[in-house]
Amino acid sequence: MGSTLKMVGIMFGLVLFLAISSVGATVSYDDKSFIINGKRKILISGSIHYPRSTPEMWPDLIQKAKDGGLDVIQTYVFWNGHEPSPGKYNFEGRFDLVRFIKLAHQAGLYVHLRIGPFVCAEWNFGGFPVWLKYVPGIEFRTDNGPFKAAMQSFVQRIVGLMKSESLFEPQGGPIIMSQIENEYGPVEWEIGAPGKAYSAWAAKMAVAQNTGVPWIMCKQETAPDPMIDTCNGFYCEGFHPNKPNKPKMWTEAWTGWYTQFGGPIPYRPAEDMAFAVARFVQNNGSFFNYYMYHGGTNFGRNAAGLFVATSYDYDAPLDEYGLLNEPKWGHLRDLHKAIKQCEPALVSSYPTVTWPGKNQEVHVFRSKNGACAAFLSNYDPSFSTKLTFQNVQYDLPPWSISILPDCKTVVYNTARISSKSSTPKMLPVGGSLSWQSYNEETPSADDRDTVTKSGLWEQLSVTRDSSDYLWYLTDVNIASDEGFLKSGEWPLLTVMSAGHALHVFINGKLAGTVYGSLDHPKVTYSGKVNLRAGVNKISLLSVSVGLPNVGLHYERWNEGVLGPVTLNGLNAGTRDLTKQKWSYKTGLRGESLSLGTVTGSSSVEWVQGSLLAQKQPLTWYKSTFEAPGGEEPLGVDMMSMGKGEVWINGQSIGRHWPAYTAKGSCGNCNYAGTFNEKKCQRNCNQPSQRWYHVPRSWLKPSGNLMVVFEEWGGDPTKISLVKRTT
Ligand SMILES: *[C@@H]1O[C@H](CO)[C@@H](O)[C@H](O)[C@H]1NC(C)=O
Numbered sequence: 001m002g003s004t005l006k007m008v009g010i011m012f013g014l015v016l017f018l019a020i021s022s023v024g025a026t027v028s029y030d031d032k033s034f035i036i037n038g039k040r041k042i043l044i045s046g047s048i049h050y051p052r053s054t055p056e057m058w059p060d061l062i063q064k065a066k067d068g069g070l071d072v073i074q075t076y077v078f079w080n081g082h083e084p085s086p087g088k089y090n091f092e093g094r095f096d097l098v099r100f101i102k103l104a105h106q107a108g109l110y111v112h113l114r115i116g117p118f119v120c121a122e123w124n125f126g127g128f129p130v131w132l133k134y135v136p137g138i139e140f141r142t143d144n145g146p147f148k149a150a151m152q153s154f155v156q157r158i159v160g161l162m163k164s165e166s167l168f169e170p171q172g173g174p175i176i177m178s179q180i181e182n183e184y185g186p187v188e189w190e191i192g193a194p195g196k197a198y199s200a201w202a203a204k205m206a207v208a209q210n211t212g213v214p215w216i217m218c219k220q221e222t223a224p225d226p227m228i229d230t231c232n233g234f235y236c237e238g239f240h241p242n243k244p245n246k247p248k249m250w251t252e253a254w255t256g257w258y259t260q261f262g263g264p265i266p267y268r269p270a271e272d273m274a275f276a277v278a279r280f281v282q283n284n285g286s287f288f289n290y291y292m293y294h295g296g297t298n299f300g301r302n303a304a305g306l307f308v309a310t311s312y313d314y315d316a317p318l319d320e321y322g323l324l325n326e327p328k329w330g331h332l333r334d335l336h337k338a339i340k341q342c343e344p345a346l347v348s349s350y351p352t353v354t355w356p357g358k359n360q361e362v363h364v365f366r367s368k369n370g371a372c373a374a375f376l377s378n379y380d381p382s383f384s385t386k387l388t389f390q391n392v393q394y395d396l397p398p399w400s401i402s403i404l405p406d407c408k409t410v411v412y413n414t415a416r417i418s419s420k421s422s423t424p425k426m427l428p429v430g431g432s433l434s435w436q437s438y439n440e441e442t443p444s445a446d447d448r449d450t451v452t453k454s455g456l457w458e459q460l461s462v463t464r465d466s467s468d469y470l471w472y473l474t475d476v477n478i479a480s481d482e483g484f485l486k487s488g489e490w491p492l493l494t495v496m497s498a499g500h501a502l503h504v505f506i507n508g509k510l511a512g513t514v515y516g517s518l519d520h521p522k523v524t525y526s527g528k529v530n531l532r533a534g535v536n537k538i539s540l541l542s543v544s545v546g547l548p549n550v551g552l553h554y555e556r557w558n559e560g561v562l563g564p565v566t567l568n569g570l571n572a573g574t575r576d577l578t579k580q581k582w583s584y585k586t587g588l589r590g591e592s593l594s595l596g597t598v599t600g601s602s603s604v605e606w607v608q609g610s611l612l613a614q615k616q617p618l619t620w621y622k623s624t625f626e627a628p629g630g631e632e633p634l635g636v637d638m639m640s641m642g643k644g645e646v647w648i649n650g651q652s653i654g655r656h657w658p659a660y661t662a663k664g665s666c667g668n669c670n671y672a673g674t675f676n677e678k679k680c681q682r683n684c685n686q687p688s689q690r691w692y693h694v695p696r697s698w699l700k701p702s703g704n705l706m707v708v709f710e711e712w713g714g715d716p717t718k719i720s721l722v723k724r725t726t
Contacts, residue, residue, distance in 0.1 A: 026038075026169075026170060026212075027169050027170070027176045027177070027212070027213045027214060028214070029214055029228070029245075029246065029247050030245060030247065031241075031244055031245055031246065031247060031248075031284075032247060032284075032286060032347055032348075033247050033286035033287070033347050034176065034177070034214075034247060034286065034287060036110075036169065036176060040286075040347035040348070041071070041286070041343070041347065042281065042286050042287075042339060042340070042342075042343050042346055042347060043071050043072050043110070043176075043286065043287045043288075044069055044070050044071050044072065044288065044336050044339070045070060045071065045072035045073070045074050045110075045112055045287065045288065045289035045290070046065050046068070046070045046072070046073060046074065046289060046290040046292075046293025046294070046317070047073075047074045047075065047076075047252075047289060047290060047291045047292045047293055047294075048061055048062070048065065048073055048074075048075060048292070048293055048294045048296075048318075049075055049076060049078075049121065049292070049295075049296060049312075050075055050094060050095070050096070050097060050100040051078055051081055051094040051095055051299070052294075052295065052296030052297055052298065052299070052312055053094070053294065053296045053297070053322065053695075054093075054094060054695045054697050054698070055093065055094065055096055055099060055100075055697075056695070056696070056697035057322050057695065057697070058099075058100055058103050059103055059107075060322060061294050061318060061322055062103050062104055062107045062109065063107060064318055064322070064324065064329075065107075065109070065293055065294070065318070066107050066108065066109060067333070068293075068317060068329055068332060068333045068336065069332070069333045069335075069336025069337060069340070070109060070293065070336070071109060071110055072109060072110040072111065072112050072176070072287075072289070073104045073109050073110070073111050073112070073293075074111070074112040074114065074251070074289045074291075075100070075111070075112075075113065075114065076114045076116060076119035076121055076123075076127065076182075077097065077113065077114065077115045077116060077117065077119070077127075077158055078095070078119065078121075078123060078127050079116065079117040079119075079127045079128060079129055079154055080123075080124065080125060080127055080128060080129040080130070080302055081094075081095045081302060082095055082097070082154075082157075082158075083129055083154060083157075084129065085129075085131060086129075086131055089157065091161070094299070097158075097161070098161065098162075098165050098167070101113075101162075101165075101167050101173075101174060101175065102165075102167075104174055105167075105173060105174035109174060110169070110174050110175070110176045111167075111173075111174045111175045111176070112175075112176065112177050112178075112179070112251075112289065113158075113162070113175050113177070113178045113179070114178070114179035114182065114218075114251075115155055115158050115159070115178055115179060115180060116179065116180070116181065116182050117151055117154050117155065117158075118140075118141060118181060118182050119182055119549075120182055120183060120549050120550055121549060122258045122298070122304065122305045122308045122312065122549055123298075123302075123304070123305065123549055124301070124302050124304060124305065124465075124546050124547050124549070125465075125547040125548070125549065125554065126305070126548070126549040126550065126554070127549075128140065128554060130460065130464055130465040130547070131464065132147075132150055133460070133554060133555055133557070134461075134464070135147075135150060138150075138555050139553070139555050140552075140553065140554040140555055141181075141184070141187055141198065141552075141554075142191060142194045142195060142198050143194040143195075143197040143198040143201065144194075144198075148198070148201060148205075151202075151205075152205055155180070155205065155206070155209065156209065159178075159209040159211055162175060162211070163211075168211050168212050168213055169212070169213055170212035170213070171212070175211075175213060176213055176214075177213050177214050177215070177216060178206070178211055178213060178214075178215050178216070179215065179216050179217065179218060179251070180202050180203065180205075180206040180215055180217060180227070181199070181202050181217055181220070182218060182219075183218055183219040183220070183232065184199060184202075184217060184219070184220045185219050185220035185221055185222065186219070187552060188220065188222060190552060191552065196222070199217075199220070199222065199223070199224060200224050202217075203215070203217070203223070203224040203225075203227045204224075206227070207226065214226070214228060215227050215228070216228040216229070216230050216249065216251065217229055217230070218230045218231070218232050218251040218252065219231070219232045219251075221242055222242070223242060225243060228241060228246045228247065228249060229241055229242050229246070230249040230250065230251040230287075231248075231249070231250050231251065231252075232250075232251055232252035232254075232291070233250075233252070233253075233254065234253075234254050234268075234276065234674075234675050234676065234677075235276045235279065235280075235674075235675075236250040236253070236276075236280050236285070236288075237276075237279040237280045237282075237283045237285070238283075247286050247287060248280075248283070248284050248285045248286060248287075249285070249286070249287040249288075250280055250285060250287065250288040250289065251287075251289050251291075252289060252291035253273070253276065253277060253280075253288050253289060253290050253291060254268070254291055254677075255268055255273060255290050255291065255292060255293070255314060255315055255316045255317065255328070256268045256292075256295075256313075256314045256315025256316065257314065257315070257677035258295075258308055258309070258312060258314060259308075259309040259311055259312075259313065259688055259689065260307045260308055260309055260517070260518045260688065261307045261308075261309050261517075261545070261657045261660040261688050261689070262307060262517045262518070262660045262661075262662065262663060262688055263518070263662055263663070263664055263681075263688055264662040264663075264664040264665075264666055264681035264682060264683045264684045264688070265313075265315075265662070265681060265682050265683040265688070266315065266677050266678070266680065266681050267315040267669075267680050267681070267682060268315055268675055268680060269669065269671035269675075269680065270327050270328040270331040270332065270417060270671075271331070271399070271400070271414055271415045271417065271671035271672075272399070272671045272672070272675050273328065273331075273332065274331055274332060274335045274401075274414035274415075275399060275400060275401055275414040275415070276675075277332075277335060277339075278335065278339075278375060278401040278403060278414050279377070279401060281339055281342075281346065281375075282351060282363040282375035282377070282401070283351070283363070284350065284351070286346070286347070290316065290317065290332075291314075292312070292314040292316040293316055293317055293318060294316050294317075294318035294319075294322065295311075295312040295313050295314030295315075295316045295320060296312050296313075296320055297310060297311060297312060297320055297653070297654060297693045298310050298311070298312050298654055299651070299652060299653055299654050300651075300652040300654060301465075301468060301546070301645070301652065301654075301655065304545075304546040304654070304655070305546050305547065305548055305549035305550070306499075306500065306518055306521050306545060306546055306547070306548050306549075307500065307516070307517055307518040307521070307545050307546070308518075308546060308549075309657075309688055309689045310653070310654030310655055310656065310689060310692055310693075311689050311691075311692075311693070315328070316328075317329040317332055319424065320693055321633035321635070321693060321724045322633060323422075323424065323633065323724065323726050324422065324726070325422070326419055326420055326421050326422035326726070327417045327419040327420060327421045327422075329419070330417075330418075330419025330420070331417050331418075331419050333419070334412055334418065334419065335403075335412060335414070337411075337412075338403040338405060338411045338412035339403070341373075341403075341405035341411060342365065342373035342403065342405045344367065344369075344371040345365040345366065345367050345371035345372055345373035345405075346365055346373060348367035348368070348369070348371065349365045349366055349367040349368075349371075350365070351363040351364060351365050351375075352364045352366070356387055356388055356389070357385065357387060357388075358380075358385075359378060359379040359380040359385065360376075360377065360378060360379075360385060360387050360396075361376075361377040361379065362374065362375070362376055362377070362387070362389055363375040363377075364407065366407075372406060372407035373403075373404065373405050373406070373407060374389065374403075374404040374407045375401055375402070375403055375404075376389055376394055376396060376401065376402045376404065376410075377396070377400070377401045378396035378397070378398060378399065378400055378401075379399065380398050380399065381398055381399050381670075381672040381673035381674075382398055382672065383398055384396060384397050384398055389404075390407065390408075392408075394410065396413065397413065397415040397416065398415070398672045399415065399671065399672035399673060400413050400414045400415035400416075401413070401414045402414075415671065415672075422726035423726065424724055424725070424726050425724070425725050425726070426635060426637065426691050426722040426723070426724055427722055427723050427725060428637070428720045428721070428722055429628040429634075429720075429721050429722060429723045430625060430626060430628045430720075430721045432717065432720065433623040433625055433706070433716075433717075433719060433720070433721075434608070434623060435608065435612060435621050435622070435623045435716040435717060435719075436606035436607060436608040436612065436621070436622050436623070437606060437607055437608070437611075437612050437613040437619050437620065437621050437622075437716070438590070438595070438604050438605070438606050438607070438619070438620040438621075438622075439613060439616070439618065439619055439620075440588050440589055440590050440618040440619065440620060440709075441589060442505050442508045442537075442539045442618070443471055443473060443539065443585050443589075444473060444537050444539070445473040445474060445475055445537065445581075445582075445583040446583075447473075447583075447585065449585060450471075450473060450583040450584060450585045451583065451584045451585075452581060452582070452583045452584070453581070453582065453584070454579060454580070454581055454582075455563075455578065455579050455580075455582065456472070456560075456561055456562055456563045456565070456578060456582060457472075457560070457582070457584060458498075458558050458559070458560055458562060459498075459542055459544065459558075459559045459560025459561070460544075460547070460557070460558065460559055460560070462560075462584055462586055463544075463586045463587070465544070465547065466586060466587065467586055467587030467588070467591055468543050468544045468545070468645075468655075469541060469542070469543055469544075469586070469587050469588050469591070470541075470542045470544075470560055470584065470585070470586055470587075471539060471540070471541055471542075471583075471584065471585040471586075472539070472540040472541075472542060472560075472561050472582055472584065473537070473538070473539050473540075473582065473583040473584070473585065474537075474538050474577060474580060474581065474582045474583070475535050475536065475537060475538070475581075476531065476535070476536045476538055476567065476575075476577065477534070477535055477536075478531050478532065478533050478534060478536060478570075479533070479571075480533040480534075481571070482533070482570060482571055483571055484531075484569060484570070485532075485533055489569060490528040490529055490530055490531070490569070491528070491529060491531060491567050491568055491569035491570055492526065492527070492528055492529075492567070492568040492569050493506075493511075493525070493526070493527060493528075493529045493538070493565075493566075493567055493568075494524065494525065494526045494564070494565070494566045494567075494568065495524065495525040495526075495540060495561060495565050496522075496524050496561070496562065496563055496564055496565070497514075497522065497523045497524070497525070497542060497559075497560060497561045497562065498521070498522055498558045498559050498560060498561075498562050499516050499521035499522050499523060499544070499545075499559050499560075500515065500516050500521050500523070500543060500544055500545040500546075500559065501513070501514065501515035501516065501523065501542075501543040501545060501643075501711075502514050502515070502523055502525050502540060502541070502542055502543065502561070503540070503541040503543070503617065503618075503711065504525050504527065504529075504538075504539075504540055505537075505538070505539040505540070505541070506529045506530060506531065506536065506537070506538060506539075507532070507536055507537050508537065508539070510617050511527055511529055511530075512525055512527045513617075513712065515543075515545075515660075521559075529567075538577070540561055540565075541618075541711075542559075542560045542561050543711070544559055544560075545655070547559075563578040564576060564578045565577040565578050566578070588618075588709065590604075590620045590709060591709075594650075595620050595622075595707055595709075596645075596647030596650055596652065596707045596709075597647070597649075597650035597705075598649065598650060598705050600650075601622055601705060601707060606622060612716075612717075614713075614715060614716075615713040615714065615715065616713050617710075617711060617712055617713045618710075618711060619709075619710050619713070620707065620708070620709050620710075621707065621708040621709075621710065621716040622705065622706065622707045622708075623705075623706050623716075623719075624703055624704060624705055624706070625704050625706060625721065626701065626702040626703075626704070627696070627699040627700065627701050627702065627704060628721060628723060630723065631696075632723040632724055632725055633693070633696065633723065633724045634693075634694040634695075634696055634699075634721060634722065634723055634724070635691040635692055635693050635694055635721075635722045635723075635724060636653075636691065636692050636694055636706070636719060636720070636721055636722065637690060637691055637718075637719065637720045637721075637722050638656045638658045638690060638691070638692055638708075638719060639658055639687065639690050639718065640658075640714050640715040640716070640717075640718035640719060641656060641658055641659070641708065641710055641712075641714035641715070641716070641719065642657075642658070642659040642710060642711060642712025642713055642714045643655075643656065643657040643659055643660070643710070643711045643712050644656055644657075644708060644709040644710045644711045644712075645708075645709050646692060646706065646707070646708050646709075647705075647706070647707045647708075648694055648695075648698050648699070648704065648705070648706055649698055649699070649700070649704055649705050650705070651698050653692050653693060653694055653695075654692060656689070656692055656708075657687075657688070657689065658687035658688075658689060658690050659687070659712055659714075660687065660688050661685055661686060661687055661688065662681075662683050662684050662685060662686055662687070662688045663684070663685075664678070664681050664684055665678075665681065665684065666681050666682050666683065666684035669681075691722060691724075694721070706719075
C-alpha cells in the first residue's frame, strides 16, 4: 500500500514537472499568425520530401534552405514507404524520417509534418500502400470502418514515433504544425454526407493525438474546428480561412510543375513567384510554403503517379540534383530578407490599402510601436508605372511589387533580379562504358511458374504492384483450312487495356507496342498478326507506369488487359479470346533473379562483343564503372535508350523513358501576367527526360554495377555518365 502510494506520488510529481516544463514552449495562433513561445512570426517554409533525395544529401539541402531564408521545412509522410506490408514498418535509409527531422532541427529550422496519410504528391498511389486496396470492405478516404482503422493506426504510429523522439515543439523539438488528410475539399464536395462525416472524424482523431501543436487541413474550406484550413495554388492572396481566429496560410506555393513522360518541362519565372508571395504577404498572409523547395527524384517504382517522370525537379529553387537553381534561389532569398525586415510591422498590424492610380495598389502596415512597412504594387502585366507614395515617386516594372521595410526605402522589387542566373550543364565523365547483354525470354502459357485461369485478370490484383510487368499468355489454334493462310490477309488482333503500355508478342516475336499518356492512360492495340496453322502463342506484356495519385475510389482502380481481346478475319469471322484460358506471370525473369544487384547479376550468362544485343526489345544490360572524381552531382545520359528501369549497385534510380518525346508548346515566356502550369515550358520535341540522377552516395570508388532493363530496344554503347555543373 505504502509503496504504491509513494509511486503514485512520484508519478504525480513527474506529470506536474512535465506540465510545468512545457509551459512557455507553446505553439498557438490567432488571425495574424502562428505564435511560437509567445512570439508572432511570419513563417517562410519549403517542401523537401525526404525519400526524393538521399540521407547524404539532406544536410546540404537543409543548409541551402536555411541560407535561402527558410524558417520551416515541410514534408509529407509516405505511408507506402513506411509500411510496405501490413504491420511491417520501414524507417531506414531514404525513409529515415526521424533523422531527416533531426537534421532540420540541428540547422535551427522548424518542421511542418504533413502526415496525410493521403499525400497525392505525384507519388505512387498517392502514398497509400497497395495492400490497403485488398483489405476486405475498404473504401478510400470516406466514412468507411476498415479505411479509418488503417489510417488511424498509421497516424498513431507516426505521432507516437515523433513523441518518443521528442520532436514536437512543446517537447523541445522542431515540429510546429501537422496536417491530417490532404486537399480533401474537392472530394467532400463530390461525395457529400459520408465525406463530411469522414472529415469530422479525421479532425477529431487528429486532435486526440495530443501533439501539442496545431493541425491544418489544406484546400478544404469546410475543415472542422480547430483545424486550420489553408490554400494551395499558384496564387493565394484572395484566400480567407474559414474562421476569423485562424491565420492565413499558403501550404503549397507552387514553384513550378511536375514533368510527365510525353510532356515538356514546365518552369515558373522567379519574378512571378516572388510577386505571388509578396502579394500574399501584403494581404495578411503569415505562412507560406514553397512546393517544392527541392523536388528531387522519383527513385525506384514506388515513386511517380501515372506517367510522372523520374525527375521531380519542379523548377524548385534547389534543382533535382541539389544545386542552386539561379536566379530563382537567390531572388527568393532576397525576398525573404526583405519580408523579415518588415516582420515587426507585419505581425502587429493590419494593412491599410489605397489605390493611387490605375493598376496601382499600396499596402501600409503601421504598428502602435512605430514600425512601418509598405508594399507598392503595379498589377499591369505590360507597362511599368510611376507610383507616388508619401510624396515620393517610385518606378515599378510591370507585374511587380516593391517592398519598403521602413516605408521609405525600396529594398526589393519582385521583378528586379540581382542574383546571377546559372545554366546547368551535363558533362560526360569517365569515358565509354563496356556492356554485356542478357535477353529476357518471352514466357509461354505452359511454363511452370505461371498461373492459369479462364478469362482476363485485372493487373494490380495479380501483381499487387510488386512489378510494373504482367504477362498475359494464351494459345490460339489455327485450323489448316483458314483462308488467310493462303490469301496472306493476316487476321486483326485487337487488345483493349486499361493501361498503361503494352507489348504484343506473337510466337515470341514482337508484333507491336502501344502506350498511353497522363491524359489517356488506356491503350488499344490493333494490328495484323502473322499466325501459322496449329498452335500460336500470344504473349501480351502489360506495363504499369505508376498508380494514380489523385481521384476518387482507389478501391476500384484498374489497370492491365481487361479486354475484349479479339481476332478478326478468320473463316468464322471474329474469334473472341477474352473468356478463354489465359496464363499469368508477374514480373520479368530478370526481376525475379534480381539482375539489378551484384549477386543477382552473376546468376545468368551475359554476352558481349559481337553478340551484344542491339536495338532489341526486352534486353538487360550491365556494365561496371569507377566513380568519377570530384564532388559534382552525377547522372546518366540515356538518350540512346527507349524505356525501362536502371539500377546502380542494386538500387533503382527510377524508370527511364527518353524515347517518349515532349509534345506541347514551348513558346516565349513572359514573367508578367497570370501564370499557369502550361504557360512556360521548355524542351519540346526533345525527350521528356534524358538524364537520370545517380546519387554519389550510392557509389563506391570502383567496381560499380549499372544494370539497365530496356523494353523497347536501344543502343547501350552510347549511355554515358555525366556530371552536373552550373
Ligand atoms: C487583414 O485582416 C483584417 C482582419 O481580419 C481584415 O479586416 C482586413 O480586410 C485584411 N486585409 C487584407 C488586405 O486582406
